[in-house]
Amino acid sequence: MRVAFLGMGIMGRPMAANLVKAGHEVTIWNRTPGKDLEGARTASSPADAARGVEVVWMCVSDTKAVENVLFGPGGAEEALAAGMIIADSSTISPSATLRFAERVKARGVDYVDAPVTGSKIAAESGSLIFMAGGDEAVLARLQPLFQAMGKQVFHMGDTSKGQATKLAMNLQIALIYEGFAEALTLATKLGVEIEKLLPLVQASMVRSGVVDYKAPFILKRDFSPNFPLRLMLKDIHLTLDAAKEARVRLPGLEAVEEVYDLAAEEGHQDLDYAATLTLLEKWAGVEVKGAA
Numbered sequence: 001m002r003v004a005f006l007g008m009g010i011m012g013r014p015m016a017a018n019l020v021k022a023g024h025e026v027t028i029w030n031r032t033p034g035k036d037l038e039g040a041r042t043a044s045s046p047a048d049a050a051r052g053v054e055v056v057w058m059c060v061s062d063t064k065a066v067e068n069v070l071f072g073p074g075g076a077e078e079a080l081a082a083g084m085i086i087a088d089s090s091t092i093s094p095s096a097t098l099r100f101a102e103r104v105k106a107r108g109v110d111y112v113d114a115p116v117t118g119s120k121i122a123a124e125s126g127s128l129i130f131m132a133g134g135d136e137a138v139l140a141r142l143q144p145l146f147q148a149m150g151k152q153v154f155h156m157g158d159t160s161k162g163q164a165t166k167l168a169m170n171l172q173i174a175l176i177y178e179g180f181a182e183a184l185t186l187a188t189k190l191g192v193e194i195e196k197l198l199p200l201v202q203a204s205m206v207r208s209g210v211v212d213y214k215a216p217f218i219l220k221r222d223f224s225p226n227f228p229l230r231l232m233l234k235d236i237h238l239t240l241d242a243a244k245e246a247r248v249r250l251p252g253l254e255a256v257e258e259v260y261d262l263a264a265e266e267g268h269q270d271l272d273y274a275a276t277l278t279l280l281e282k283w284a285g286v287e288v289k290g291a292a
């Protein structure tokens with residue numbers, strides 16, 4: 001298929017690379033130039049990238065960035081034609097997603113929100129999990145692209161339900177990781193060896209994908225970004241906003257938001273969100289240690 005891929009960040013770049021690898025005709029665009037991708041044409045603007053393609057796929061930071069690449073100067077909207085599909089793998093506001101979809105629908109363009117779970121490693125290996133919102137028939141047309149970038153697609157309902165699901169998923173990740181990080185900090189302070197604690201966690205009902213994924217990085221003190229803290233904080237804000245709109249109270253997430261705010265103030269925003277642990281360690285006056 002002819003695809004424009006907008007956003008060559010940690011996630012977007014390997015996703016676009018997998019489309020190229022699967023034989024699709026890919027044109028890329030990134031706000032900051034110099035992010036060329038082998039096998040793809042580099043466009044000068046989102047509109048330039050979108051001209052004549054079947055699908056415009058986006059993976060940019062936040063709601064404002066999506067609005068900008070779609071409707072800003074040189075935005076993809078200028079090149080939209082009836083029959084095209086816009087797919088968005090950014091994590092953004094569900095209500096803004098509905099507004100964007102409405103606006104392009106007036107031009108005969110379908111909109112699918114398709115945020116992902118799986119982080120950088122899954123993006124590289126083409127094993128992302130998509131949670132999609134949109135029309136069943138439109139999703140079917142995207143199947144070859146989903147297959148090239150991911151291992152599973154969950155169809156969550158009509159437009160914006162993918163984003164709503166993603167917020168509910170990241171809410172759980174943030175709270176599970178916070179629980180793990182607080183447990184590691186307390187156990188260390190009370191003199192429990194982490195090497196003894198981790199096998200117990202693995203053997204018990206506390207075990208989780210979040211713990212499996214993060215524990216090896218923590219043991220190596222490797223807080224380089226698989227999923228940057230600033231993006232998790234963005235998702236926490238999105239989730240609290242969506243909850244406010246829906247008149248839902250999320251006291252646990254509100255408490256975790258404060259930890260992320262303080263970690264960002266300490267300058268950890270570009271590290272992995274696992275680095276929130278270092279704040280807990282600082283408050284407790286300990287460092288969680290284990291053999292690498």
Ligand code: NA7
Nearest residue numbers: 007008009010011012031032059060061065068090091231
């Ligand atoms: P990154 O690695 O921070 O990449 C963000 C991308 O978004 C990058 O290409 C940015 O371009 C682009 N960006 C950011 N702001 C804008 C604006 N205003 N206009 C156009 N493009 C912009 O994030 P990830 O790849 O890890 O994550 C992307 C999304 O997936 C995000 O929603 C996550 O929550 C999930 P730059 O290179 O900075 O010019």
